[in-house]
Amino acid sequence: MSNKFKLITDGLVKNNPTFVLLLGMCPTLATTTSAINGLSMGLATLFVLVLSNMAISAIAPVVPDKVHIPVYIVVIATFVTLLQFLMQAYTPAMYETLGLFIPLIVVNCIVLGRAEAFANKHGVLESACDGLGVGLGFTCSLTVLGLVREILGSGSAFGFNFIGGNDGMLAFVMAPGAFLCLGYLMVLFNKYLKKN
């Protein structure tokens, strides 16, 4: 049990996909215009990551080595399509906001990376825990980045405006702010959390 618990906590700091492994940069930068958007994107990726990890660890023994990448991609694409249907049905507004980056979960290197590095060598339950851990790590990073950008860019947190009016620094909601915030957050992460 402690082993599985460790798999989950590893994804948060030691194997943090955003700050340590530097994977999945595109959705990280593009969808974190606010904390809520970042959180939703993280949860969407978490959903695909857990399911695809489980499915791939189950089918890995029977997939021929030569075609394993295309097979994995089709499995991942299937779960992404499922997610698209679910989001269109239950959270249409969020589906519109995240837009292109929902289908692009297919090419998020975190998902394929975990399939290659972990799921095809481990059991279904362990793979689910690994997916959960890495997914949670990704969700946390995205939420933090979204929160920082939202506070600086629009003076609110999780949609709650605390400066009154709309006097945020617009650049932080737009493209440059994404890069700058991520860069400085990485610096802080390197300095205080990463163990060498």
Add this chain to the structure above:
Amino acid sequence: MEYFLIIISAIFVNNIVLAQFLGICPFLGVSNKLSTATGMSMAVCFVITLATLVTYLINQYLLVPFGITFLQTIAFILVIAALVQMVEIVLKKVSPSLYQALGIFLPLITTNCAVLGVAINVETKEFAFVPGGMLNLGQALVYAFATSLGYGLAMVIFAGIREHLALNNVPKAFKGVPIAIISVGILALAFMGFSGMVK
């Protein structure tokens, strides 16, 4: 006139890396040296244009008539994976040195979200300056090609900056990727000056 607007919009105003955040992983990965950056941009340029052509035709003549556009994601990614495999085989024969230089990043074009992103954008995005809003085949190809030129432009500029960055002494916590990302941020700030030129 539309073609001109498409080109300006795709290269400068909505630059694929600096405004749309697509293809960041290889952008950070191979921009250490100017020569690999150029090679990678050419490979991406070729794959994006070819992939857009094929996915456009598949969408128009296969997915739409049969009413199965929800299979778009799966169909597109399979086509792109096959194309990249083909480019890899051709490049291995034609230019082994470039093949060596691109290394792991060539197969990774499959998971370069720029390629899938452009293919999906062409099918779903509305362009205000195009009559009817949606791109036809010719416009789609121009859009894809111009977008990949924008990718190359950003990549080459950034590789130039990074070559200089490597010679400087930066604080330990900033070393490597963080300082690179902060530099991209400043570059993006410069490109923000183009916003509003084309609606």
